[in-house]
Amino acid sequence: MIRDSLASAVRDALVALAVDPLPERIDLERPGRREHGDWSTNVALATAKRAGRNPRELASELVEHLNVNRPSHVERVEIAGPGFVNFHLAPTWLHDVLTDVVTSGVDGYARSDEGAGRTVNVEFVSANPTGPVHAGHARGAAYGDSVARLLERCGYAVTREFYINDRGVQMQNFGASLAARKRGEEPPEDGYHGQYISDWAAEMPDDADPVAWGEDRALQDQREALAAFGVNFDVWYRELSLVDSGAIEETLAELRSKGYVFESDGATWLRSTDFGDDKDRVLVKSDGELTYLTPDIAYHRDKFSRAERLINVWGADHHGYVPRMKAAMAALGHDSGELEVTIVQLVELLKDGQPVRISKRSGNLIELRDIIDEVGADAARLTYLLQSVDSRQTVDLAVVASAGMDNPVYYVQMAHARIHGIARRAVEAGFERVALDQCDLSLLTHERELEVLRSLSELPDTVRSACADRAPHRVTT
RNA sequence: GCCCUCGUAGCUCAGUCGGAUAGAGCGUCCGCCUCCUAAGCGGAAGGCCACAGGUUCGAUUCCUGUCGGGGGCACCA
Numbered sequence: 275m276i277r278d279s280l281a282s283a284v285r286d287a288l289v290a291l292a293v294d295p296l297p298e299r300i301d302l303e304r305p306g307r308r309e310h311g312d313w314s315t316n317v318a319l320a321t322a323k324r325a326g327r328n329p330r331e332l333a334s335e336l337v338e339h340l341n342v343n344r345p346s347h348v349e350r351v352e353i354a355g356p357g358f359v360n361f362h363l364a365p366t367w368l369h370d371v372l373t374d375v376v377t378s379g380v381d382g383y384a385r386s387d388e389g390a391g392r393t394v395n396v397e398f399v400s401a402n403p404t405g406p407v408h409a410g411h412a413r414g415a416a417y418g419d420s421v422a423r424l425l426e427r428c429g430y431a432v433t434r435e436f437y438i439n440d441r442g443v444q445m446q447n448f449g450a451s452l453a454a455r456k457r458g459e460e461p462p463e464d465g466y467h468g469q470y471i472s473d474w475a476a477e478m479p480d481d482a483d484p485v486a487w488g489e490d491r492a493l494q495d496q497r498e499a500l501a502a503f504g505v506n507f508d509v510w511y512r513e514l515s516l517v518d519s520g521a522i523e524e525t526l527a528e529l530r531s532k533g534y535v536f537e538s539d540g541a542t543w544l545r546s547t548d549f550g551d552d553k554d555r556v557l558v559k560s561d562g563e564l565t566y567l568t569p570d571i572a573y574h575r576d577k578f579s580r581a582e583r584l585i586n587v588w589g590a591d592h593h594g595y596v597p598r599m600k601a602a603m604a605a606l607g608h609d610s611g612e613l614e615v616t617i618v619q620l621v622e623l624l625k626d627g628q629p630v631r632i633s634k635r636s637g638n639l640i641e642l643r644d645i646i647d648e649v650g651a652d653a654a655r656l657t658y659l660l661q662s663v664d665s666r667q668t669v670d671l672a673v674v675a676s677a678g679m680d681n682p683v684y685y686v687q688m689a690h691a692r693i694h695g696i697a698r699r700a701v702e703a704g705f706e707r708v709a710l711d712q713c714d715l716s717l718l719t720h721e722r723e724l725e726v727l728r729s730l731s732e733l734p735d736t737v738r739s740a741c742a743d744r745a746p747h748r749v750t751t
Numbered sequence: 752g753c754c755c756u757c758g759u760a761g762c763u764c765a766g767u768c769g770g771a772u773a774g775a776g777c778g779u780c781c782g783c784c785u786c787c788u789a790a791g792c793g794g795a796a797g798g799c800c801a802c803a804g805g806u807u808c809g810a811u812u813c814c815u816g817u818c819g820g821g822g823g824c825a826c827c828a
Contacts, residue, residue, distance in 0.1 A: 299768095307772075316770065319808085329808085355771040356808075402828080444828060541826050552754075552824085559826040566828050593755055594823040619756075620821075661764060665757055666821060677790065682776070688790060699787050739767055751765055751775075 275374065276347065276367050276731075277302045280313055283345040284359070287336050288317070297321045304732065311352065311360035312367070318357040329357035368727035369715040375730050376710045384733040386741075389430030395577050396422045398587035399500065399507075400437040403492040404448035406470060407499045409630070409640040410589070413667065414618045416658035418587040419505045420746035421616075428741040433581060435509040436496075437573060440489050441517065442566070448492075449485030452478060468639065470495075499642045503651050516572045522564065525572040525606075526557065534605045544571075549601035571602045578608060585744070586615045593617045616744055618663040624670040649674040653683040659750045 281300045288296055297317060305314045318333035325332070333353045340351040340359070347367035352360045375383050398418025401411050418434070425432045439445075451461035455475035461467055474491050478484065493510065500506070516522050526542075529535050534545045540560035544567075547554050557568045577584050588595070596615045603613050623630040623640060630640060645654050648671055657674050660682060661667050677684050700707075718724070740748035 301768080303767090305771080306766095306774075310771070314771090319770075323808085358771065439828075442828065539826080543826095556826045561826080563826085565826065590756080590822050592823085596755085617756080617822090665764085668763080678777095684790080685776085688788080691790085692788060696787055703787095735767090743767075745767090747765080748767085 275370065276363075277313070279345050280315075280348075280361060283340060283343065284315055284317055284336070286343070287339040288321070290339055291332070291335050293321060293325045293327065293332070295321075295324060304728075305358075305360065310354060310358070312363040313361040315359050316357070318359060322357070333357035333359050365719055365724055366716075368724055368731065369718060371727050371731040372715065372718070373710060383730075384737045385427055385429075386734065386738055387429040388738070389425060389428045391429065391431050392583065393433070393581040394425050394430045394583045394585060395433045395435055395581035396425070396585045396587070397435045397437055397577070399496075399505070400439070401496060402439050402444055403489045403496070404444055404466060405468060405492060406639075407496045407642040409621070409623050409642065409645060412503070412642050412645060412654065413621050413658045413663065414587050414589060415500060415503055415505050415642070416655045417616070417618055417663050417746065420655075420659055421585065421587070421741075421744050424737065424741040424744075424746060424749075427737055433509055434505075434507045435511060435577070436507045438489075438493065438510060438512045441513040441569065445485050445489065448488055449483075452484040452488045456480075456484070499646070502646050503642060504655060511573065511576075513569050513573065516569050516576070521572045521576055522569055525575050526568070528575075529557075529571075529602075529605055532605060532607075544598075544602060544605065546598050546601035546605070549604040551597045551601040555598050555602075567598065567602070570599065571606075574599065574603060574613065575606055578603070578606075578612070582612070584613045586613070588615055588617055590617055590619045614744070616663065619666045621658070622666065622668045624668060624672070626672065627670070645671070649683075656683050656686070656750060659746050662745065662747050 280302050284300050284302075285296070297320060300315060300317050301320075302313050302315050305311060318336055319329050321327075322329035322332050330353075336359050337351045337353045340348075340361075344351070347363045347370075349362045349364050352362065354360050378385075396418055399407065399411050399415050401407050407415070422432045422434050447462065447465045451465035451467070451471050452475050454461045454465070455472045456478055461471060474488065477491070478487055497507075497510075526535070529544060534548060535557065536543050536545060541556050542558035544555045544557050555567055556565050557571075558564055574584065586599075596617070599615070600610055600613055604610060625640075649657075653674050657669055658667070673681055674683060675681075718727070736748055740746055
């Protein structure tokens with residue numbers, strides 16, 4: 275809105291000043307310092323060189339022209355620094371922002387349609403179906419869901435997907451552990467030893483298949499815990515369904531027909547080094563068993579048949595796995611970039627100031643459910659989203675649960691309470707709320723009022739960039 | 752050893768396509784309760800952007816190297 279009108283005014287000025295070539299884009303940004311005005315452009319710096327002009331002179335001519343032909347709301351235009359052009363605006367431009375916010379509403383403001391309905395599949399959490407969702411999954415859950423929400427806000431058609439690794443030796447260990455507890459015995463050495471195994475075994479009917487029953491039990495538990503966390507998946511995709519549908523064989527056949535598969539040492543290999551991987555990878559082991567990779571390739575192939583773009587949210591311990599999956603997708607003919615993998619760094623959980631060691635073997639783990647019980651789903655989610663997933667995060671549960679100013683969650687809650695307090699007072703005092711177009715917006719001149727409006731004016735850009743960079747922490751900070 | 756990632760205020764962290772005097776919260780210090788939540792508000796101090804080079808009008812940002820933290824390097828999943 276205001277940005278467009280300023281940009282077109284700048285463009286007109288450049289034309290009037292016979293600048294050639296004209297820049298393909300005119301950037302208008304909000305200066306960090308108030309004295310640099312409300313909006314600023316570096317266009318003189320950016321175009322002077324190619325147009326054979328002196329930046330400072332060009333800027334000064336621009337300023338002169340713009341002060342004569344002032345766009346609406348503009349009070350004055352100034353030159354600053356090496357050639358920045360700064361616009362100082364009347365508060366009325368922020369009043370327009372308020373009108374825009376109110377008419378667009380909660381669901382309409384800061385929404386964009388740049389996704390244009392393109393399909394994106396966001397896969398996250400994907401915990402093994404051998405136990406509850408635990409603290410190690412929580413950050414990825416909050417992040418993945420928030421990225422999905424941002425994408426939806428920007429007009430993409432999003433599928434939230436959970437991949438279930440229900441094939442392989444871990445499931446057998448899990449089933450054996452349940453069966454052992456059911457018989458009143460200790461689980462096998464390489465089995466699962468958590469308390470939940472005993473609890474679930476007690477629920478298990480005598481005639482149930484421990485593996486199949488256990489998977490359903492685990493998934494039910496995961497689904498409930500994630501829902502309580504505000505995370506709901508559209509698709510729960512079972513690895514076993516790839517076996518049933520023949521997708522794995524199809525995938526192997528396609529890779530083979532494209533010439534990227536070879537036999538060596540009795541095993542079947544993917545020549546992933548053709549696509550940037552640092553070594554070739556085994557698809558079928560010499561004993562005839564599939565590696566973990568092979569069904570996973572088939573799974574991603576299937577996802578590509580359902581969405582134009584894939585986003586995977588993986589834990590830091592999987593980052594070495596990224597090049598081979600990208601290589602496999604390239605072998606199947608997909609452009610790099612159509613598969614994005616976001617690596618979420620680990621969270622160190624502090625309880626009573628001490629790091630909590632999580633061990634799945636011994637069953638010493640903090641469940642997602644425990645965190646929700648302790649601090650609440652909203653507080654936990656916001657805490658995870660306050661920081662870029664690129665860096666390791668330390669979460670102190672005592673702080674998240676605390677009612678003090680060192681807890682940002684609490685700060686937000688208090689602001690919310692206060693706003694409602696003001697509204698309540700207004701009602702008690704007999705004020706009646708009227709439509710915005712019956713209000714005298716020119717009364718909004720206090721610096722604090724303008725500050726709020728300025729923040730609101732930035733929200734659409736914030737959401738857009740948070741979406742484009744898959745960085746929900748831009749919205750929360 | 753190789754690869755990825757991070758290193759910014761006392762602490763926890765932002766910093767968008769390379770831009771102006773590097774920002775926020777907490778903590779610290781100073782001030783403020785006689786009606787909108789003191790569960791609060793206002794103000795101040797606080798920086799070798801890990802280090803060394805390079806690229807250019809300009810580098811916290813891009814490139815190379817060094818140091819330090821974390822992670823990964825299977826015919827495991």
